Amino acid sequence: xxxxxxxxxxxxxxxxxxxxxxxxxxxxxxxxxxxxxxxxxxxxxxxxxxxxxxxxxxxxxxxxxxxxxxxxxxxxxxxxxxxxxxxxxxxxxxxxxxxxxxxxxxxxxxxxxxxxxxxxxx
Amino acid sequence: xxxxxxxxxxxxxxxxxxxxxxxxxxxxxxxxxxxxxxxxxxxxxxxxxxxxxxxxxxxxxxxxxxxxxxxxxxxxxxxxxxxxxxxxxxxxxxxxxxxxxxxxxxxxxxxx
Numbered sequence: 001x002x003x004x005x006x007x008x009x010x011x012x013x014x015x016x017x018x019x020x021x022x023x024x025x026x027x028x029x030x031x032x033x034x035x036x037x038x039x040x041x042x043x044x045x046x047x048x049x050x051x052x053x054x055x056x057x058x059x060x061x062x063x064x065x066x067x068x069x070x071x072x073x074x075x076x077x078x079x080x081x082x083x084x085x086x087x088x089x090x091x092x093x094x095x096x097x098x099x100x101x102x103x104x105x106x107x108x109x110x111x112x113x114x115x116x117x118x119x120x121x122x
Numbered sequence: 123x124x125x126x127x128x129x130x131x132x133x134x135x136x137x138x139x140x141x142x143x144x145x146x147x148x149x150x151x152x153x154x155x156x157x158x159x160x161x162x163x164x165x166x167x168x169x170x171x172x173x174x175x176x177x178x179x180x181x182x183x184x185x186x187x188x189x190x191x192x193x194x195x196x197x198x199x200x201x202x203x204x205x206x207x208x209x210x211x212x213x214x215x216x217x218x219x220x221x222x223x224x225x226x227x228x229x230x231x232x233x234x
């Protein structure tokens with residue numbers, strides 16, 4: 001079974017760093033793009049960026065470029081989303097999701113993780 | 123960036139009746155070289171991740187009931203639920219994957 005399993009909920013203070021993870025299983029991690037989507041409380045979906053599992057080629061939304069870092073470790077089939085200095089406005093559910101087709105960049109998300117709730121509060 | 127809009131923001135439909143959701147992109151998402159529209163529809167129920175219903179504007183994902191259908195081309199698209207069931211109560215999002223960032227619409231809430 002193809003699945004993405006995300007790390008657990010986080011509660012952090014403004015200014016702290018944080019990295020959340022997304023582990024893929026049941027497929028060849030190296031041949032798919034995997035991405036991150038933000039959903040702020042009670043709001044819609046925001047596409048943040050994608051990374052190719054094979055070579056870590058990364059594409060960001062301009063809205064998130066420089067605000068977060070997307071990375072991947074193909075040896076353990078895991079993608080990451082990292083903040084160097086959290087803000088209260090980063091409070092949201094973050095979903096990882098995998099593209100539908102192997103190797104295809106222009107594609108949509110067919111497989112989703114369960115989501116990771118990140119709460120940033122002093 | 124391509125901006126996606128949806129209408130209506132919300133709608134209430136009786137069980138067994140038709141629900142129609144519209145989605146518009148600020149520029150065409152039709153790739154002429156392969157005649158494909160790079161447009162997807164998602165369903166999100168409370169407390170759950172989104173679920174892909176339709177891609178390429180009209181291709182249903184495996185396991186998606188055939189009461190869900192997608193249509194349209196270029197900049198204007200429609201998701202139709204032909205006979206609303208109780209389990210279809212959700213928020214529906216369109217998304218373009220023609221150019222990065224692969225933006226989502228704001229969502230349409232469907233209620234009974």
